[in-house]
Amino acid sequence: MALVGVEELRAAQRRIAGVAVRTPLLPCPWAQDGRRSLWLKPESLQPTGAFKIRGAYNRLAALSAEERARGVVAQSSGNHAQAVAYAAQLLGIKAVIVMPEASPAVKVANTRAFGAEVLLVTPERREEVPAELAEEHDYVWVPPYDDPYIIAGQGTVGLEIGEDAPDQLDTVLVPISGGGLISGVAAAIKLTTPGVRVIGVEPELAAHAQGSLRAGTRVVWPVADTYRTIADGLRQPSLGVLPFEHVQAYVDDIVTVSEQEIRDAVAVLAQRGRLVAEPSGAVSTAAYLYRAGELGGRVFAAVLSGGNLEPTLLSELLTA
Template identity: 50%
Template sequence: MTPPLVGAADIRAAAERIRPAVHRTPLLGGDGFWLKPEHRQRTGSFKARGAFNAVARLTADHVLAQSSGNHGRAVAYAAARHGLRATVVLPDTAPVLKVDAVHALGARVVVVPPALRESTTAELAARTGATVIGSADLDVIAGHGTVGAEIVADLPDVRTVLVPVCNGGLLAGVAAAVKAVSPATRVVGVEPALAGDAAESLRLGTLVRWPVEQTYRTIADGLRAPVLGEPAWRHIRVLVDDIVTVDEDSIVAAQEFLSARFGVLAEPSGAVATAAYLTGQSLGATVAVVSGGNVAATVPAGERVSVEHG
């Protein structure tokens, strides 16, 4: 039997559960364009919402996550708030800023080549018995859905919501929340053209995986996942109106626009939704989710010796 999709009741329950641990971010802007500034969120990205909701529902004492950085940081944060041990698997291309932030929250960090993230996580789970918190798990999706619920509460007339896409947990959650209240509002995913597996999946109607050698070409380090998570995909194929792509120059231009107009320092992954707006890929009153502000450092984690290597 196919598990049910996350619904409005799940998202309302998640909102109550995470209230003590996250910020309710206000919309910024006007005149037809607003930002949902999740770069102001705890841990510097929207990921705190889903991670905290998932960890709060566990009885385990050790949690495990694999991440490009922000999800791992959020799981480490949630684990620390609940007094749990955390292990985070990161790629050796992860920005030092993100690696150090995970360390600072008391998590054990294991660094591996990007192609070994999934297999290393599975091996660690089998060996340690830790509970894996996937970035597109249903409880994570419900937590991320609070982003969408807040958007439609603050701007009931929104016509288009633009959402960055990695594993798809944020897009799935936002779509579930928005469509439950405002079915006519368009929910559009945005990803780099160099990591366009989600756009291809939606176009073909079947889940497509891209090699990491392709997805790791983009500067948007938080959006390099080679495939959508299966639970997220089940939501996206039903609820999402479109997934569009933006090129690398548009991402940089969006970062500059966000800084100049709003004083927002967004990481490349956090700027892709704004890039879609600037390139004319939205209709009517638009909200772009700025998913994170953990701007990449220049030295990748693989060149540092302060982390444990897998």
């Protein structure tokens, strides 16, 4: 498959204008230490609380009239689910969303509130059921990351970082799981802001992407293993096929962070940054806080990919 290029990225940027928020790039004086500095891209400010609306709307808005009439089906632990439901509601398209039973209740409730039909399944069935529904009802499948329209939509995050970044920016930190976000961001950064490094961040307990980049082939983790991490949005067992090609072409490195580091980053973002981040969205900040010395950069931008988390979990992380 061809990699997403500047033309596809710019087309996505035009398509999602007025639907996805053009989130700011925020300076973080509380994270400066004289040697390095941090800027945050808070995608938690999107109408669905995460970056996923960019790719979902770009994908659905590009459907033909015949495809829209058929309806769509998607699978997700929460943020893609909400984004597809919201985009479908805006465009008048029926949406059926398959979600793992362990999905946070707030994400399930929000997906239903946007008008989608939600089916809860065991984690092992999350990939099978959507295919069965698409076959039975002729729904259009909307993948969470393995699709050029999804990647291009997510890549608008990278276009905005490149347009807003300080001149000294040298490193962009991006959460990684299935790979749609980092694929789009990395393509946008490398094609429009040359010289800036792109580094993926994932939990130690779901580190398939780091293994894949280093092995030169897609590594697949057992689903049960990935469910050990608190970062529920980063529990995919492997990179997608097309995302892996983008990762190989454009991503400089992938680092991991521990569960405690993720928890601490959520608390720091709330207390010092005044930003609500779900654990999955906080991993990039965790990498800056605990790995920046190893990474060698001086001016970092970190994508805070989402802020959808249970209030009880947020309370727990703030009082730990």
